Amino acid sequence: MDKNERVKKNEWFEDWFNSEYYHLLYQxxxxxxxDLFIKNIVQKLKLDPEATVLDLGCGKGRHALKMSSFFNSVHGLDLSKNNIKIANSTKKDNMKFFxxxxxxxxxxxxxxxxxxxxxxxxxxxxxxxxxxxxxxVHQQLKKNGHLLVDFLNPDVIRNDKFSSEEKRINDVHFNIEKCISGNFILKKIKIKDGNKQFHFNEKVQLFDLNDFEEMLLKTGYTIHSTxxxxxxxxxHxxxxxxxxxxxKLI
Ligand SMILES: C[S@@+](CC[C@H](N)C(=O)[O-])C[C@H]1O[C@@H](n2cnc3c(N)ncnc32)[C@H](O)[C@@H]1O
Known part of the structure; x- marks a missing residue:
């Protein structure tokens, strides 16, 4: 399958993250x-202010916005048109969104x-x-460039095997059912907003540190810290x- 064709089939992540309800649920x-996370990253890892950086899967650009006060040039990439529209509305001069x-x-x-x-x-x-x-990412990094991945902790997620949750936010009702299926955490999200009803899914693969080590080694990186x-x-x-x-190695 051609890489670009994959997106045309409306995969779960295309619909859910592009929806206003995603932002409401995760407000x-x-x-x-x-702001605090980016400040900690910049200080602890002693990052270079002259750097050109990319926020990959930037959403509405909340991290990119803070990065713009530390780095020379900040890019953000996201699949969601709605997210990029919002990101562009708060953009500073040294930022570009794609x-x-x-x-x-x-x-x-x-x-x-x-x-x-x-x-x-x-x-x-x-x-x-x-x-x-x-x-x-490897192709787009400079020689010796770095990648930071902020992922869920799969061990914590696996300990909380199944749960069902009801939430009401701004008069919108959310019913969220979570379960583990194979190596994935699945969430079914049912939404009632007045007389409108929606149904979204979330599906994230539970990679652990060993999985990341293997994938990163295979694609030309070494892990410096966790x-x-x-x-x-x-x-832990x-x-x-x-x-x-x-x-990035080499
Ligand atoms: C969990 S959200 C995190 C957003 C942002 N990093 C934040 O913390 O607010 C994941 C983001 O990845 C984006 N995304 C999902 N699949 C993508 C893909 N194939 N290419 C680029 N972005 C993608 C979604 O649209 C969404 O904005």
Missing amino acids: NRSQNEA IGDMRNFNHNTKYDYVFNLFTSFGYFNTIEENLDVLKC FGNYELENY TNSERLILWAQ
Whole structure:
């Protein structure tokens, strides 16, 4: 299958992340959270302010916005047209946003750092597609450039095997059913907004540290550090997040 054809079939991540209800449900994932995370990354990893950076799967650009106050040039890429429209509305002079697919993009720019934040990885049905993302980033990184992946902690997710949750936010009713199926966490999200009803899915592959080590090694990276939360404290099996700081080899 041609890489571009994959998106035309309306995969779950195309519909859900492009919907206003995604942002309503995850409204606690705020600008404030993004500001603190980026500040911690820049300080702890002593990143170069002259850098050109990419926020891959940037959403509405909350992290990119904070990056723009630290780095020379900031790009953001996202598949969702609605997200990029919002990102463009708050854009600073040193920022550029692109609609595109992380499995197959080329901005004719070489990046010092690529950031993939808040579980923007593991959405695809085949391992090849996930490797395509890492290969594509590799091609767009400068020599010795770095990739940061901020992923869920699969051990924590597996311990919470099945759950059902009801939420009401701004008069919108959400019913969320979560289960583990094979190596994926699946969420079925039913929404009632007045007399309108919607149904979305989320499906993320539960990659653990060994999986990432294998995928990153295969695609030409080495992992320098791992962290377990947005304060960049140590990663362990119960930590909130699995955050990887990897460097392009060669
Ligand atoms: C969980 S959201 C995170 C958004 C943003 N990083 C944040 O923290 O607010 C995942 C993002 O990845 C984007 N995305 C999903 N599949 C993509 C793909 N194939 N190519 C590019 N972006 C994609 C979605 O549209 C969505 O904005």
